[in-house]
């Protein structure tokens with residue numbers, strides 16, 4: 767009797783360890799895909815300069831609905847990844863900053879080097 771319960775105790779422990787390992791490895795895969803993407807200082811200063819007028823808190827409603835840089839940390843990892851991609855895309859296609867805005871604010875235009883810095887971060 768004692769032997770049997772000892773054995774089943776080991777079996778339970780083994781099952782527990784196996785499922786724990788499975789759980790941990792699944793978690794590792796999921797979190798690798800969904801790591802938060804904070805905006806580093808160099809990227810943030812470019813975005814603040816070129817996009818902040820509209821996309822920082824207090825900016826324009828339509829712009830904020832699409833991208834609120836001030837609330838970046840509140841976005842979940844999936845949303846951050848999508849927005850980072852959209853930031854790089856709109857910069858490269860010159861959709862953003864809007865041309866009308868650049869006419870009055872030429873200093874907001876991004877240099878090629880700034881675009882590279884932003885897109886390298888977006889794609890990392």
Ligand code: HEC
Pocket residue numbers: 813816817818819820821826828829832833849852853854856857861862863864867
């Ligand atoms: C003059 C205000 C203004 C500035 C400056 C501006 N945006 Fe926008 N942005 C908007 C508005 C308004 C919208 C929503 C309407 C639209 O999509 O055109 C928008 C939408 C977006 C979107 C979502 C639309 C899409 O195509 O995915 C992204 C991403 C974006 N902006 C990124 C940027 C980035 C990056 C910068 C700076 C390099 C920037 N914006 C500068 C006003 C601005």
